[in-house]
Amino acid sequence: MTWIGARVVRKDAREKVLGKARFVADIFVPGMLRVKVVRSPYPRARILRVDPSEALQVEGVVGVFTAKDIPGRNCIPVVLHDLPLLADGEAKFHGEPVALVAAETEEAAEEGARRVVVEYEELPPLLDPLEALDPSSPKIFGQDNIFKHWKVRRGDPDRAFAMADLIVENTYRTPYQEHAYLEPQGMLAIPTPDGGIEVTGSMQCPFYVREGVATVLGLPLAKVRVVQAVTGGGFGGKEDVPSIVAGQAALVALRTGRPARLIYTRDEDILSMSKRHPGHIYSRYGFTKEGILIAAEVRYILDGGAYSTLSPVVAWRGTVHAIGPYRCENVRVDTYAVATNKVPCGAFRGFGSPQVLFAAESQMDEAAYKLGLDPIEIRRRNALRDGDITPTGQRLRAEVGLLGALERVEVASGWKERFKLPQTKTGERRYGIGCSTVHYGVCLGAGGRNLDRAGAFVQLMYDGSAVFAVGTTEMGQGMHTVLSQIVAEELGLPYEAVRPLAPDTHMVPDSGPTVASRTTVMSGNALRDACAPIRRQLLEVASSLLGVEDPSKVRLENGIAIGPDGRRVGYDEILRRCFLERRHLASSGFSVSPETTWDPETGAGDAYITYAFAANVVEVEVDMETGEVEVLRVHAAHDVGRAINPIGVEGQIEGGTAQGLGYALMEEVLYDRGRMINNQFSTYLIPTARDVPPIEAHFVEHPTVVGPYGAKGFGEQPLMGIAPAVANAIFNATGCRLRELPMTPERVWKAIREARTEEGR
Numbered sequence: 162m163t164w165i166g167a168r169v170v171r172k173d174a175r176e177k178v179l180g181k182a183r184f185v186a187d188i189f190v191p192g193m194l195r196v197k198v199v200r201s202p203y204p205r206a207r208i209l210r211v212d213p214s215e216a217l218q219v220e221g222v223v224g225v226f227t228a229k230d231i232p233g234r235n236c237i238p239v240v241l242h243d244l245p246l247l248a249d250g251e252a253k254f255h256g257e258p259v260a261l262v263a264a265e266t267e268e269a270a271e272e273g274a275r276r277v278v279v280e281y282e283e284l285p286p287l288l289d290p291l292e293a294l295d296p297s298s299p300k301i302f303g304q305d306n307i308f309k310h311w312k313v314r315r316g317d318p319d320r321a322f323a324m325a326d327l328i329v330e331n332t333y334r335t336p337y338q339e340h341a342y343l344e345p346q347g348m349l350a351i352p353t354p355d356g357g358i359e360v361t362g363s364m365q366c367p368f369y370v371r372e373g374v375a376t377v378l379g380l381p382l383a384k385v386r387v388v389q390a391v392t393g394g395g396f397g398g399k400e401d402v403p404s405i406v407a408g409q410a411a412l413v414a415l416r417t418g419r420p421a422r423l424i425y426t427r428d429e430d431i432l433s434m435s436k437r438h439p440g441h442i443y444s445r446y447g448f449t450k451e452g453i454l455i456a457a458e459v460r461y462i463l464d465g466g467a468y469s470t471l472s473p474v475v476a477w478r479g480t481v482h483a484i485g486p487y488r489c490e491n492v493r494v495d496t497y498a499v500a501t502n503k504v505p506c507g508a509f510r511g512f513g514s515p516q517v518l519f520a521a522e523s524q525m526d527e528a529a530y531k532l533g534l535d536p537i538e539i540r541r542r543n544a545l546r547d548g549d550i551t552p553t554g555q556r557l558r559a560e561v562g563l564l565g566a567l568e569r570v571e572v573a574s575g576w577k578e579r580f581k582l583p584q585t586k587t588g589e590r591r592y593g594i595g596c597s598t599v600h601y602g603v604c605l606g607a608g609g610r611n612l613d614r615a616g617a618f619v620q621l622m623y624d625g626s627a628v629f630a631v632g633t634t635e636m637g638q639g640m641h642t643v644l645s646q647i648v649a650e651e652l653g654l655p656y657e658a659v660r661p662l663a664p665d666t667h668m669v670p671d672s673g674p675t676v677a678s679r680t681t682v683m684s685g686n687a688l689r690d691a692c693a694p695i696r697r698q699l700l701e702v703a704s705s706l707l708g709v710e711d712p713s714k715v716r717l718e719n720g721i722a723i724g725p726d727g728r729r730v731g732y733d734e735i736l737r738r739c740f741l742e743r744r745h746l747a748s749s750g751f752s753v754s755p756e757t758t759w760d761p762e763t764g765a766g767d768a769y770i771t772y773a774f775a776a777n778v779v780e781v782e783v784d785m786e787t788g789e790v791e792v793l794r795v796h797a798a799h800d801v802g803r804a805i806n807p808i809g810v811e812g813q814i815e816g817g818t819a820q821g822l823g824y825a826l827m828e829e830v831l832y833d834r835g836r837m838i839n840n841q842f843s844t845y846l847i848p849t850a851r852d853v854p855p856i857e858a859h860f861v862e863h864p865t866v867v868g869p870y871g872a873k874g875f876g877e878q879p880l881m882g883i884a885p886a887v888a889n890a891i892f893n894a895t896g897c898r899l900r901e902l903p904m905t906p907e908r909v910w911k912a913i914r915e916a917r918t919e920e921g922r
């Protein structure tokens with residue numbers, strides 16, 4: 162292999178480092194209107210009247226639009242189709258869009274938005290998901306406030322619990338997490354002369370945006386063209402909700418006949434865009450005295466917010482991952498995504514699994530200490546291996562790299578020398594070490610089977626350069642780089658000769674969303690499919706030039722074809738011949754994921770096409786007087802199947818770990834009686850460079866048959882196991898188990914105080 166496994170420079174590095182990349186806020190078109198959103202100040206209120214008259218007096222204001230102006234359906238179609246573009250009749254969360262103001266300038270649009278008079282009648286909000294489940298609570302969704310209930314029923318948990326030597330039973334709580342992408346949401350919509358719309362902007366899923374805009378405007382899909390602009394981070398936060406922003410800009414564009422751009426401010430972005438679901442997890446695990454997990458019961462409640470959006474599928478992934486990467490034959494899982502009058506939650510790196518993994522990995526750790534086992538050893542005893550059956554009944558192929566990852570972090574961290582039981586002596590600062598393991602179902606799995614396909618287009622030019630387009634997106638994770646490596650490898654081109662094009666819904670078929678770490682597998686396979694006929698042409702011509710009878714004996718490498726006897730011919734000559742022979746050097750490709758299954762009654766089936774695995778070790782120092790936690794080092798090892806770009810793998814591990822540390826230690830969206838109160842970066846804290854400790858990134862390669870060259874895709878898992886590893890390290894340092902995130906100094910301090918009070922110290 163020339164390019165697969167090579168440490169290449171990112172395709173987008175130069176333009177981003179030089180500030181030349183064009184984000185949507187950098188795009189100006191003549192006659193472009195600016196749009197502002199009028200939002201509900203209440204968590205729940207009846208909308209009695211919207212009066213635009215004062216706003217229309219503001220100089221520069223061109224129009225005010227409400228739900229009544231929507232020509233199609235007032236709906237952003239995600240799973241259950243309950244999310245309106247603009248609230249109509251009732252606003253269900255603080256920050257919900259109620260009206261749009263279009264103006265010649267930003268300032269006029271802002272002033273106009275301030276002057277729109279909306280008369281509300283406040284209604285009592287439902288804010289607590291546990292309360293929402295209470296049959297006596299008022300109903301804000303359906304008959305029971307439940308967006309979705311998923312279950313797993315396997316074996317006989319009650320019998321197994323009765324036989325267990327140790328039962329570990331606890332409740333865990335996890336908070337909202339804000340994506341904090343550096344570029345806020347933004348879209349530009351341009352009307353076309355034939356009554357259609359072209360949209361460009363910041364997004365993960367152009368085909369979702371196309372569907373959203375077409376639904377709202379009542380247009381056929383062919384009249385809506387969506388092109389992704391350079392996107393400054395998504396992390397799941399630009400999966401479904403950019404369709405709202407696009408729908409808003411497109412509505413103004415269609416109604417006014419002028420281009421319209423809408424860029425959210427940071428405040429309104431945090432206030433109204435999706436978040437990681439807060440989780441409430443009851444967990445009961447039963448073990449033999451040897452530390453073998455024989456029974457597991459999990460009740461997982463996700464606070465879905467005011468509209469269901471992606472909650473049903475987030476809850477599904479959480480259900481599949483609920484027990485952790487372990488064998489267990491007796492399982493009962495119940496997951497509920499529940500409605501409340503708060504911001505709708507959705508996709509975020511890990512998609513419903515970091516919450517349950519925090520519980521699962523804390524449970525495993527607690528069992529280790531209680532049984533007198535080393536925390537790594539208990540994981541080794543239970544870890545999924547080649548040929549094992551997962552807690553949801555899926556037999557794994559020989560592609561499981563969990564033990565390899567565990568061993569790698571064990572050795573790299575010097576675990577055996579560093580791990581000691583929690584110290585009881587008092588001291589100002591105490592050292593602790595903790596670990597976690599993680600598995601992650603790659604691609605959409607049975608929960609999104611119909612969407613799991615991808616298209617691609619490749620064109621080789623006669624000068625030896627090539628362009629390609631796919632329907633998945635670059636959002637910083639390095640897709641363009643990895644896919645360019647694949648095209649270069651398949652066509653025998655220099656990496657530098659390959660140019661990725663921006664995703665454009667008119668150019669490639671619907672490729673599903675850019676989520677679930679699926680791009681390398683799905684778009685990678687589609688590109689290999691697209692490259693195959695071009696490669697065949699190159700080999701045919703090269704073999705005839707080299708006088709080789711069997712084209713498969715010829716190697717294509719970096720712009721040169723090499724015969725079995727070592728004779729060479731350059732691409733200049735091969736491509737000249739292709740040109741003269743009028744050969745077709747462009748092709749499209751398509752890939753669909755292998756079949757997956759899920760029985761809604763038992764949760765049994767082949768939930769995912771393959772799994773990636775990881776292990777983490779975290780070292781901390783805890784200040785026993787203040788509760789402050791300093792993370793000294795993180796060791797992370799990931800089974801990525803095959804590392805196509807090792808630098809990208811390391812980058813993902815570092816970035817995901819930093820995001821995981823934020824989730825573990827500081828990030829928390831705060832509500833006061835239904836109103837979000839910290840929707841700024843001055844009050845919603847994320848780690849800065851100074852908070853990020855040295856991160857030792859390792860990868861192990863257990864190739865999968867479903868991915869290109871064995872690659873699995875793993876962009877989400879670096880975040881997933883960090884919070885439990887930190888919690889386990891804090892326990893190791895202090896003897897206090899924290900079961901609520903984030904583990905702020907206050908919470909750690911309180912836990913230490915409570916433990917000391919109990920011990921009479």
Ligand code: MTE
Nearest residue numbers: 395396397510637638676677678679680876
């Ligand atoms: N890395 C960067 N820099 N920016 C992002 O927005 N998103 C994450 C992860 N890593 C993200 C990222 C999420 S949520 C996903 S699903 C995967 O990248 C998607 O990447 P892949 O499909 O190319 O694996």
